[in-house]
Every structure is written in structure tokens, then in C-alpha cells.
Amino acid sequence: MIDKREKTAMNIKVKSLIALLLIVFSTTSCNKYLTLEPQDGIIRQNFWKTKEQLAAAVNGCYASLLTDPLVENLFIWGELRGDMLAAGTGVKSNELNVINVNINSANTITDWSVVYKTINNCNTILDFGPDVLKSDNTLTQPVLNGYLGEAYALRALMYFYLARTFGDVPLKLTSTTSDADNLQIAKSSQKDVFNQVLADLKMAEGFVLKNYGNNDLNKGRITYYAVEAMLADLYLWLDQYDNAVKACDNIINSGQFTLVPGDPNWFTTVYFQGNSAESVFEIQFNQNKLNPFYNMFAVTGKRFKAALKVSAEMYTIDNINIDNKDIRGDGAALKFSDGSIYKYQGINSGSTRASSASFAHWFVYRYSDVLLMKAEAQNQLGNGQAALDAIAKIRLRANALQTSEMLVLPDDKDGVTNYILAERAREFAFEGKRWFDLLRNARRNNYARLDLLLDIVGTTADPQYQQAAIVKFRDQRSHYLPIYLYELQANKALVQNPFYQ
Amino acid sequence: MKTLISKKWLVLLMVIIGFTAILAGCKRERFETATTSDVNILGYLQRDPDSFSMFISILEKAGSAGTLNGYGTYTLFAPNNDAVKLYLKDIKKASVDDISEADAKNIVKIHLIRDTITSDQFNDGKLRTATMYGQSLLTGAQNIGGLTTLTINRQATVIRADIRTGNGIIHVIDHVLKPATLTVAQMIEQNADFSIFTQALKATTLYDTLNVLPINAPDSLHMFLTVLAESDAVLKAAGINSYAQLKAKYSNTGNPASVQDSLHLFMDYHVLPGLKYLPDVFRASSHTTLSPLDVVTTKLIGSDILINDDTFNGVHEVGSKIDRPHSDNTTSNGVLHFMAEHYAIKVRFPVPVYWEVTDQPEFQKLNGIYHVTNKSSAKFADGDIQDIRWQTGSVQYIVAPEARQFYVYHNDYLFVAALRTAATANSWIELKTPLLVKGKYKVWICFVRRGGGKGVSVLFDGTLLPRVLNLTESLPAQVLVGSNWTYPAGTTPASLEALGKKITFGGGNVPYYNNPAQTIDYYRDSYGLLAGTINVTKTDRHTIRLQATADASGDIQIDMIHFIPENMDQLYPKFNPDGTVVQKP
8 A cells, every 4th residue: 555645745756747748848849839939030029129220120111112023013014005115025925915905814014012012111110110219219209200201101102103003902001910910901992092192192291301411312212302203293193283383393492403414424424323413212223132124125035125116206316417316315215226225224325234233223203204294284284385394494405306396385285295295205215104194194184185095006016906905995994904813812802903804 | 556556657648648639739730732623614604503504504405515524625705694595585586495406516616616715815806716616706895885895706795704714714705606607798798788799799700609608618728718898889989880880990801700801800809718807917918819810918007907008110009998897797608808998900010120128117217227327227136027037147237337338229238147058057038029010020139249148049939040149259340440430341231241240330420439539330349140030920029038058157238139020121220329220321
């Protein structure tokens, strides 16, 4: 028989054995499951503590703009459906389908995921940035506001691109930080998205700095002026022309911007070096992160070339003096000799970047854009003469040829619109603006200028798709891209644009 | 004690089992990795009986249901139940059961293609593969009230496109497709607007030719025929108000039934062999017709399709438009298009064609380079130029610099990097000629002597011409007589012609490049070589091919190719660098 003491001792032994086993098992096998903090990174709860961390997060937002294929998307969304791009030998079948207005939801150019990544970065700052104030006494409210303003503005810019490209898109305004987040979000109408963009820009307008004390920062980060340029652009889409003029004036009257003189250094200053006196906001590619354009425009099997009409009909040529050129045409936007797109490849009209130096910036807004946006608003307000004056100013700087001049009376609103569009095509060739320019003007006054879009396919689409393409463009829903197939599968709350069903 | 010990072991065992269970619980969860339960075409239809039960019944009746559930690559245009109901109403049947098995088979066949065709391959014409019925389906788009839909055969619109299933693609449509049952001849006859054309068809017996179903066709060339019909209104606009007037205008023998009669030929000229929808019509630049020696040329300008819009002998002849909105009518044995304007065979006599080979649309669009001194294009790769093809390497458009002229027309020439037999180099170049009228011509290759092209055979439409050309040889050197560089002693234009050579410039004041005060009318390195005589049997654009037969490195530079009727003067006119043309004095 065992006595009671022995029994208890045995019990203790069993219990301690159990405990020991418990510890051994729990610490070894369930390791991954029970350890909450990663060992090779920093978690959110430890991150949003100091103003340096906040600054790093905002930098991360800008860095995410360089992520492929974000800028490539911006280029393709803004140019491929317009009339200035032609397919090169390396073109992808998806891209040809877009040119032929044969788009379906399996087309990869409709993949917007990289844009939403940047939006999520902005949302994260907006959600957690204000907490830093509690833990870091050296962070002041105005400095915090500055950072928040940049996040608001970048988010607005991304949604602005999405709404112009896809029409209705899901509006996600909080960060995705846990598995509990609801990612099944339905679309918001284009109008609601525009209104959100407006609200964000209005927030940013009061927050962001006018000057970061360094030219590169002033062009590479969102300044007050960049916000005003976005506002002006947005107001044009919202048909609020008075506001558009005001936003433009806020930039023009600041005296911070001028047109770079159209001398032989113009191209090098504006496009090769970048961050010039006429730059308002540029996405800053650099030695460490090259832009996607070398493989698109410079290699032997180019994906895209300039359409034939760009040289012959847009910039034109002086047949009497062949050296008298529009400075924006041959040797700037493109090479007339082979129709290659040159804006992102050139050092000057003669020498070309190496593939390892393909880091020309992406030009989001330039001062000439501000002048021409104001002209567009003024024309809509009935002040055609002011618009023509602005065009004349741009043309003078660019040494535009007489053969590309249009004789328009100031009260001919449609005529002035055509002239502004033609001048914008010359000024912003291949800067991702052409399709948006045409669409914005076409849809105004209940699609009074649908002809602007119908004229595109006559020169771009393969003849065998041309008739169908024109008929498709008559349907307003076709002006916006479909939602990508995988997005539809992942997010059941999304409803496809009915045109593509 | 024993019981206690066993109890103790029991507890331990339980603990171990318990931990094993926990351990197992810590393993990564396994999820179902298959994301799709793909069905085949029939399975897809069966999953949605509200939409497709009636079409399934038709499939079953036709005995095709099994096929669509098996392995394969199909495209099915599936009419939904509403579509089938409309169809039943149309054919006055109460239910699907009343459709005969043969009819059901035909219905299925016209909706089924043995190919996978997604909607991004729909164009303005026929689909690339015909239906199993044998007729091709026509795709397009229509806009009603601001909404655009894709149309199939102009009979149905696509409700849902591109449903991918295990054995093919389904497009849901809102009307049942009906195969064309009328022949081309019948369709023209039934249209009251075409009474004159119909009468002419019958008088020329062409009506019978156009009334034959493919299955009874005498040969594969005549299985399908494409007709460009002219309505009474179109003929009236051309001053022809009745069949009698048409006959009076065109019939030369008075017997239109004779194949020699020119009214017969006129009608033949409106029939193209083959199944040619509008994209097929404008994508080829010319088409043979039933009229044995005549072709029609076609062009797309903007969105107008023009017939016989040609520049001929320097004169632009305006073409006749096709009535595009009403054309592309499928019939059981071909396609019927309607002309918006009258056209007829043009009676032409052979005229010389002095063809500057750089006269290509791709070169003309080189703004700032075309005809601009000292400029050259970038290198073109094969495929970049519509009417010039070559094996490999590059060609360029070059305008000679002022300081070094070659005495070529307009100062420009086609630069071909190589023409030699070495295995990796370019060994041929093929050019599409301008319109040549049937007749016999002498062919002259005019060029600048370079290092390449030591032996070149010339083939016209694949027929080898007798002479092998040497493009690397210089003529005897020019001599200065007074202030004019000219033919050396013993060399005259006539003596050169006897050797199959001619100087293509001169006859005027062509300045000598080294000294502009002097002139030149003979240069040893710019001349033309006779390749032989060709017999052009059809008025059309033809192909001429330069094929290397010897190996010599270096480029070749082609200026012009002359096609001169054999009984005409071969030496004049002269073509000068400044663009002037000097006729025979």
C-alpha cells in the first residue's frame, strides 16, 4: 500500500510532468501561432510613435508611386485610347485590343491593384498619423497637418485617375490593417468619387506647405500649388469653371512658376533634368528606380510609336525652312525620322539616354498645363479671347509653326475648344493626358462633342474593326474601362460596367 | 498499488494523447485548393434552365447534347428561352416538339462553331471560322438609344459574351439565328430596286451561275460568289434608265448570253469569286472577277470603300463607293453587296509606267525627310512597308546629300542593306507594282551602282525574266566636252540600248555635282538595266522580285523601275534629280 504522502508526492510529480510537457509543447510546436510579434519587422503598435516614422511613412507613399506598373498604367490609360499612339512591333495583344476598342474584363490593362496600394498607404497615414501627436511631443499640429495634407492629396490624385478611367470605382477611405476589414466594397458612382476627390483636395489645400525649402522637394512632393492644379483639373471635369479659374489664378499669381524659355536648352531643362521652373508636380524616377519607358519606346521591338498624324498633322513642318521647327515636335516629343517616342529618352534633340539612365520623371502637372486649363475654363465662361491669348503665349514659347495655327473667332466656343485640344496635344504629347482631354471635352454639356471621340478610331483602329469601334464609342459606358476579371472574382460586391457584360 | 499504477499510466497516456491532439491542431489548416467547378457547355446551360431549357430541348432533339458535353473546342451562340419563343412564334409552331429533327439539326449547326472565338475577335465582317452549317456568321455593333450592343448576323444581339466553359465559349443571344436560304440570284431578284440588274443577270445567263448552291457547284472556285449589285437608282444616276439602255450601252454583239459579249463581261465584272465580306473586300487591294482578264481594285479611304479608285498614267480616277450600311448580305451561296455608284470595265491600252520605287505611302509620310536633301529614314524592318517585302535585314529611304548626287529622280532612292546569297543575309526583295494594263512591257531596273547585287534575277509574278543583272558594274567613264560631262567615245545611247542599258537622266541642264557650272547627261554609276520583257495578262498590280544569284557584300540602291510597252521608245523621258521630266526632243 502507498500512504497518503506518497500519493500526494506522486500527484505532484504527475502534475509537474504535465506542466513541463505543456511548456515544452507550447513553446516548440505552436511557436508560430502564439508569437504575436514578428522578429524581422516592426509592427504597427510600435511604429506610429515619432515624427520621423511619420515622415518615413509619407515618403513611402511617394515611393509607392514608382512601383511598377503604376506610371505605366497612367501612361496607358491616358494615351492608348487616344489618337496619338500607334502600335509598335512589340505591342501586346491586350494593347491592340484597346486600340481596336475591343476591350473585355480579361484585359490586363484594367488591373488597378497597384493604384489601390498607394491609396492604402495614404489611408494608413490618415488613420494612424494623428496618434503620433500623443507620443511625440516634438511633433506640432501644423507639421502633422502638412503630412496628412500630402496623404489626402495623393489619395485624391489616385482616385481622380481611377474615376476618369473606370467611371464608378469602390471608394475605400480607411486603411486595410487587419483581417477583420471588410474588403467587399461596392462601387461608388463617378460623381461620388469626384466629390470625395474634391473633399480630399480641399483638406489638403489648407494643410500642405507652399515651400519645402528645396527645389527638388517642391517638385517631387505635393505643394499647395500641386493641390491647386489638381483642383483646377477636377473643376473642369465638374464643369465648375469659376472655381477652375480661381485655382489656376492661385498658381499663376504666386509668381513661383514661369515658362522655361524655348531656347535650345528647353528640352534638356524640362524633360531631361526635370523639376524645372515650369514644373508643378513630377513623379521622381531616379538612378535606383528607373521608369518603365525604355522598354516601351526605345528598344528595337517597341511597344508604342507615335501615330503618323502626330508629325504630319499636329506639329506640321515648315517646307521652306526645314530647320524652323516647333520645339516640342521633332527631337522632343518624338523623332520624325522613325516615329519613335522621344520625350522620355532624349538628353537633347541629338543624344539619347542609355537604358541605365532611363529615369525621366513623369510629369503630372506643368505650368503650361495650368495656363491651358485656365484657358479651357475661360472659354466655357464665354471669354474666348482670353483663351486664345493663352494659346498664343504657349505657341510663342514653343515656336509653333504657322501651319499648325488655327484661325478661330473668340466667340466660336467649339472652335476655341478644338484649338485648345490641338495645342494641348502638342504641349503634352505622351504625358498621359490626351484621352482624358478628349473625354472631358466630349462629355461636357451632355456629350455635345461626342464627335471628338468618334474621330479617334478613324485613324487608330484596324480597318476591319473600325465600324464596330465607332458604334461602341457611341455608347457612353464604353468610355470607361471594365473592372478586371480578378477583382470581380475577389470582390463579390463589385458589379461590372454593364457595357462589358 | 497495482490499480494506482495502472491509473497513473492511464493519466499519462491520456495526457500524451491530449497533447498529440493539440499538436495536430497546430498544423496548418488545409483548404480546398480547387477554385472552380468548371462545367462543359451543356452543363452550363443545364445549370440555368430558366434561360436555356428550350434550347436544350432543341439540342436533345438534334442529338447534339452529348457532343456539347464532351471534349472539344466550340463556340456556341446560345439563344435564351425568350429567343426560342420568338422563333417558335415566327415559324408558327406551338412548342419545340413540333420542330422536325432535321430542322433542329440545322438550328444547332448554325449556332455552333468548331473553334473558340471570344468577343474581342468580332470585327466588322465574318468570323474567322464558319459555322458547322457551312455559312459564316457576321458580327457587328449597333447603337440604339445610346446603348451599344454586339450583333450576330444582324439577327441577334449578344446579351452575355465570353462565358468560358470546359469545352468552349458561350455567347448568349436574344434571337435564334436563321441560315440564309436564298441564293445571291434570288436575293437580287426579290429586291424590286434591282429590276434592271436582275434582267441583265438573266439575259447574260449569269443568273443561273449565281443560283447554284455550294453543294452543286462545278468547282471549288465557284462554290461561293460575291456580287456587287447596282440598283436601278444607281444605274439611273449613270444615265441608264432601263435594261434596253443598259444593253444598248454595253452589248457589242447584241447577244448578251455570249461570253464574248461586252454586256456579259460587264456583268461578270460585278461578280467576285469567293466569299468576300467588306473587310475582305478592302483588305486586299485587288480582286479577280468572273470577267477573265479584268480585276477590280479596292481601297478604304476614311470609312468609304471605293472600287477602281486608281491613279493611272499620272491621272487620279475617282472610284465608285460601296453602299456600306446595306452591304454584307449573307446568302446561301455567297455575299451580296450594293454599290452606291456605277462602275464598269475600263478599256485601257498599255501605257508606260515609270515607277519611282520610293513612291510608297510609308515614305511619303516621313515628314521632314521625304524629298528633303541629305535626309534618310530610320531602318525599316520587313513588315513595316505594305508594298515592299524582303527576307531579312533592313531597307531605308534616302535622299542624297547636295554634295554627292547620284543623278536619280527626285534625288532619292531605296537603300537595301544587302542582296546576296550568303545564308544569313538578305537574298530577295519583292515590290508590288503600280497598276499595269494588260500588254507586253520591257522592264528596266534603274539604280545606283554599289557593291551589292552582283547577280540579280528578276521575277515578275513568279516568272523568271531572261537576264541576270549585275548591279556592281560601272559603265565607261564620262568625259568632259565643253562644259558638259557626256558619253565617252564609242558609247552612245543606241549602243547602250543594244546592250540592255540606258541612262535615265539628262536631256537638260543637270548640274555636275563637283562643279555646278558644268552639266552632265551621262554618269557611269547611275543607269538602268533591261531585265526582259513581261506579258501582263491582267490589268492589276503585280509583284516584281529581285532575287540574288551571286554573293557580293555591299548594299544596293534602287531608283526607279520602268515598265515601257515594247513597241514604244525605251530611252525617253529622262528623270532628273530636281524632279523634272524631260520628254524626247
